[in-house]
Amino acid sequence: MITIFFKGLGLIGSSLAQAIRLAHPKIEILASDPQAGTTAYALDHGIIDQATIGFDQVERADLIVLASPVSQIEADLKALAKLNLKPGVIITDVGSTKSTVIKAAQPLLAQGVAFVGGHPMAGSHKSGVQAGRPDLFENAFYFQIPNGHLKATKQIQDLFSATHVKWLTVTPQEHDQIVSQISHLPHIIAAALVNQTNQRFKTQPLGMRLAAGGFKSVTRIAAADPTMWTAILQANGSIIRQQLTGFIDQLHQIDQAIGAGDQTAIHQFFNQAKVSREKLNQPARAPFYDLFLNLSDEVGAIAKVTHLLANHHLSLINIQLLEVRDEIDGILQLTFRTAAEVKTAATVLAPHYEIIDRGD
Template sequence: MTELRKLGVQITSQPDGFVIDGRKSWRQPTEPLASHGDHRIGMMMAIAALRLAAPAELESAEAVNISYPTFFEDLARLSQGGVKMTTVLIKGLGLIGSSLALSIKQAHPTVHIIGIDRDDVSLSYARQQGMIDASGTDLAAVASDADVIILAGPVDVIVADLHRLAMMPLKAGVLVTDVGSTKQVVMHAALAIQQHGVTFIGGHPMAGSHKSGVTAGRANLFENAFYLLVPGRTNQAAVQRLQALLQATHVKWLTVTAIQHDRIVGQLSHLPHIVAAALVDQTQVALADSALGLRLAAGGFKSITRIASSDPTMWAAILMTNAELITNQLQDYIDQLLRIKTAIRVHDQATLYEFFATAKVTRDHLGPEQLGGLPNFYDLFLNVPDRVGALADVTQRLAQAQLSLVNIHILEIREEIDGVLQLTFSDLKTRTQASSLLADAGYQIVRRN
């Protein structure tokens, strides 16, 4: 009864059963449906969810395996025979596209996912791993079958795809979204399909990896990351529909304008990628005549340049689609470097101290509490000895205590010297429990942020 009421069903308990009032449409649930570990409830709610306008998450869906291990596969086949089933088209099966596919499948096993990619090997891998149910290389051949279209290629390709979609017959009620890291140019291109009554929501999951490609995809890539949405004039129901489809990503949703997005992301993501790549290239040239060279690169250098390992094709395209804003931000950065260069040359120690002191204060106070109430993160720093199994011991202790990590980062690691382990938690209570647990185990807590 509780689960059916989540769908807006009017149900009344009776001494010998219950009475359900029929209705033509059901309400989209605002929280996940649940099987409560019962295979019968799980199957009932999976079938009931077929009537919804958008997918809904079913917790403990694996309970159906008790009596019907192939239930979801059979349900998918029956859905293709006439019962409504959501079809999601993902164009671009790189890191982001493949990870979205995995997270959708995790929460919505009956959703039919079509993957499009120019690389046949990527398509084959995605099908073998169960990321997608069908594949293709031509957007025009499958776009009309989709209830939801996710454009997950480089920004310039997304723009071209939006113009192509505007010339295609699409399914009534289709929802189109993207994952591009610049938004003004994408939202402008989306006008072409919006003029035909197609719903478009700009999207950008603020998560990634220095690894790329379909083999790097994982369902938990986005967990606790910010997912920026640029809905424009799109109604809230469409936004909720997209969020319901992607609820297994476990992201923190934020709504911004296209201008806000590009300014913030340009400064916090695009500019740092330029700086990291430039430092690596400059260091390679500067130490080209050294036998040791980059072999001595340790924690600090590796930490600041990690993102230089990102996909060069993607980043070249990103910079082209946000050129004016990034150029201005890059000039401001260059001006700052020139000011410090002058201070070093004239031995202006006061200016240098102010430069580092200001940066330290800002960096030490980085946190969502400074950003108008955004979701917070809580860091714990501890010394870890340079020995085999040290990291595993920490993570195993946390796992046994069922304390969930958001992120883990190794700082200042050198041979035969203790390193600093940064553990990030989603709430203060978990951080406090972890601190006590690890301190009792003999680990030295350096600080808490």
């Protein structure tokens, strides 16, 4: 029997454990977490088979998954290098930065232990074991840094098969540059916008109550786990600071354009962003295809849409509300696998809803 040991059982760890359980019900899953209630919940809900403390019984593991904040992952890698692990054991992590993690894994790699760095590009503004679900990673990109251990890399992919992710092999440097720009920087911006808006409306509570629609869409990720993001910024600080400088420069440029009344520069600022943003909907992104429609704010509105699609045997890859505002229509994004499905869906839905855009 294969035994998998999880160190950390929050959103990512519990979601991976559930996905493994889904595809491999006979695998034994052990886990430890600093929050006693976390492992108790996981036991009660059949996510794990046994709860441990720290690295107790880790020597039984065929695969060790480190799913804590980055700073803890680094400490755990150093601790594992001093333990008597099972011969042939594979170790992986799910940390949001990779250069410092790979550095911390060097003592293990020097011993010949198969360490494969990993990072699933999926998550939620919710956190904790209760937020975990086996389909969290579906169609998401999952970075891997094999460190020369190609067989172990493939074994991890097989064990995680129920996640239905898209695997990408990169170097630690490539990973940290990419993720810093498309994940770390946006989280900082979202948090800063929420903090600045809260400060602005400190004496006008109504302002924060009215903040909805686009504001909620832009700032949703600001509700992420502060402990995790503190560790990420510490681990990837130099790259993040470089990209923050570039973002501040952009803000400075638009500030100057507004001050100078430069209509051309202001228009160019928004037009460039519009063109670049629309490219995200093109086939090179997934290849998936999007359909956007107005959706009234009423009970069962989404169910009516999915029912219509199901009646015509149309399968959704993803569904997302881009705006939710009281008494105002929202924008529903429907994602399909092919352009033909988008065309059919538009035909089916057009008599009932206003189609905003067909992303094919």
